[in-house]
Amino acid sequence: MARIAIDMDNVMADITTHYLTYYEAAHGIKLDSETLQGVPEGEALPEGMVRQFLNTPGFFRTAPVMPGSQEVIKALCEKYEVFIVSAAMEFPLSLQEKLEWLNEHYPFISWKNIVFCGSKTIVEADYMIDDHDKNLRYFKGERLLFTAPHNINLTDYKRVNNWEEVAEELLATAPAVL
């Protein structure tokens, strides 16, 4: 079976919507995600607030699920060896929360297929779905850039804009066993 490494933040979890919600709750200001197009993730909110929210207990545990991700990942699990690979080590609080979040929303994914890491250079797979250039850049397999506001101007990779497009890319022609 071919192996897919799937990122969590901004791919399975809608982190952008989530920090905009946190920002509005904290400051009463509703930002339009359109204003974030092309802005590096760390600069999306004033004064390092993205990073501050990422370090807030409960932030990852309550993140909304990216539409379509549950159904498509479940289908991918039938045809591929699916690993969830998250650069969680930068935010130590997130480790437990991310594991609980995965168990709640994707109960069909075994603990054996979850990887929390720092650098993703150590990951060996046939496909990687990720929203970050730094994760895709050194990956040797096929690379799918999942659209997020911060990566909108990146042209180095095949782009998927949503989970429907992931399904079109990976489910239409994928054989049961490679």
Added chain:
Amino acid sequence: MARIAIDMDNVMADITTHYLTYYEAAHGIKLDSETLQGVPEGEALPEGMVRQFLNTPGFFRTAPVMPGSQEVIKALCEKYEVFIVSAAMEFPLSLQEKLEWLNEHYPFISWKNIVFCGSKTIVEADYMIDDHDKNLRYFKGERLLFTAPHNINLTDYKRVNNWEEVAEELLATAPAVL
């Protein structure tokens, strides 16, 4: 630089000594580690107690450091790209504890070089140091079996009995840049 994936339990952390200590504290019985030679890890203590201890809060956080591991790993970091790769996902409580333990005892290891996973089949490296057949079996690089009571009869891999032998194996001839 060549990359080494180093296991934590029974390689960096002396888990066997630690659960014997827990067992003595709980039951007043001092077991000799010699009696565990060749016994599968899960059967080392009566009635699934190894697993019970592994799920006890504080167990991983207070594990003793394997003698010589700090000095040798620090030296390995000069000549190799060192990743710590632990199958921590089976014991969710251990995630935070293992990260804190690493930060305390191996402060020179960056969060970027730490991987908590389930299956280690996704790990790509040139060397793997591990005490478990299940982790070494599918690894494509050079495999070093770190001696632990449960693996004493395993003859499939090059064996290292302690960190001095790891140093002899990997530091004597390793070039600075491969």
